[in-house]
Amino acid sequence: MRVVKRINALVLTGLALWLIGTSIAGAAEVNVYSARHYPSDQAIYDQFSKDTGIKVNVVEGDVNGLSQRLQREGTASPADLFITVDAAxxxxxxxKDLTQPIESATVNEVVPANLRDADNHWTTISLRARVIAYAIAKVKPDEIKAYEDLADAKWKGKVLARTSNHPYNVGLIASLIAANGPEKTEDWAKAVTGNMARKPQGGDVDQLAALAVGEGAVALTNTYYYARLKGSDKAEDRAIADKVGLIFPNQDGRGVHVNVSGVALTKGSPNKANAIKFIDYLLSPTAQEAMATKGTSEFPVRAGVPQPAGLPALSTLKVDPLPLTKLGELQADAVKLADRAGWR
Structure with a gap:
């Protein structure tokens, strides 16, 4: 009897150890390489973990460094998802053959086809519109209606912009190539360069701040920078927004240019099922509202979700329907074109 009990005890002990080992080896997790660096993102990740029990492990870095790391690691990479801004x-x-299709009914239902990869290797999780900001003291909003208007001689010495090789401007130029062709777009870029009030410099907030103090009259900016200034708890930020207005260009034509924050599923994802759950959560009403109203002030991609404060609902605007895969296809052409135009 004692022998039997001893054997049973050993069996139970072995079974317990096996279960513990299995639990460790199969711990519920998802590994994210992210080129986004917003505290609000971490809050969303934490809520996902709380709701699902799936731990989110995040490695942050710049997009090129993370891309190179993913390429070096190949299918042995621990990464499940790659998150970054800019469709290109x-x-x-x-x-680079580092991704695979996302098999998700939520993605197919929530995200319009032009806002995701044609093969579903990546999908948009939020949107940002690139618009024309203007100094309220100097410009009436009906004076400029399209990106193409920035080339007009009336804006000589009045245009502000960051450098042409920044993804925000590269994406816009690529969209203009798609709409107007390379020759007309190069002529446009040369004219805009000639109309600049100063050498391209700084970020989008710097352009808005310059408008507020009377340097230049119009500038290119992403919508969320304005929204953050307007909703800031700092009086000096709100003072900038009070002196600046936004024009959503080309409402009589193709519509305003948008770009994205998006997520791709890695080719060797070791936690694929959890990764899909995480993508679905990022597209949930809860996460979408958090991005729009509690974090980055980007536009939600899911319809019917509250919009960022201080901005019109994107659903009320005409948006360029260009498939955003074209931005990647035309990126190199856009960079070369801007260089030839002298926009540095």
């Missing part, structure tokens, strides 16, 4: 960045990761 997502297309480049796909072009």
């Amino acid at each position: 960045n997502l297309q480049r990761v796909k072009a």
Whole structure:
């Protein structure tokens, strides 16, 4: 009897150890390489973990460094997901054969086809519109209606912009190539360069701040920078927004240019099922509202979700329907074109 009990005890002990080992080896987790660095993102990740029990492990870095790391690691990479801004960045990761299709009914239902990869290797999780900001003291909003108007001689010495090789401007130029062709777009870029009030410099907030103090009259900016200034708890930020207005260009034509924050599923994802759950959560009403109203002030991609404060609902605007995969395809052409135009 004692022998039997001893054997049973050993069996139970072995079974317990096996279960513990299995639990450790199969711990519920998802590994994210992210080129986004917003505290609000971490809050969303923490809520996902709380709701699902799936731990989110995040490695942050710049998009090029993370892309190179993913390429070095190949299918042995621990990464399940690659998150970054700009559709062209997502297309480049796909072009390097580092991603695989996202099999998700939520993605197919929530995200319009032009806002995701044609093969579903990546999808948009939020949107940002690139618009024309203007100094309220100097410009009436009906004076400029399209991106193309920035080339008009009336804006000589009045245009502000960051450098042409920044993804925000590269994406816009790529969209203009798609709409107007390379020759007309190069003529446009040369004229805009000639109309600049100063050498391209700084970020989008710097352009808005310059408008507020009377330097220049119009500038290119992403919408969320304005929204953050307007909703800031700092009086000096709100003072900038009070002196600046936004024009959503080309409402009589193709619509305003948008770009994305997006997520791609890595080719060797070791936690694929958890990764899909995480993508679905990022597209949930809860996460979408958090991005729009509690974090980055980007536009939600899911319809019917509250919009960022201080901005019109994107659903009320005409948006360029260009498939965003084209931004990746035309990226190199856009960079070369801007260089030839002298926009540095």
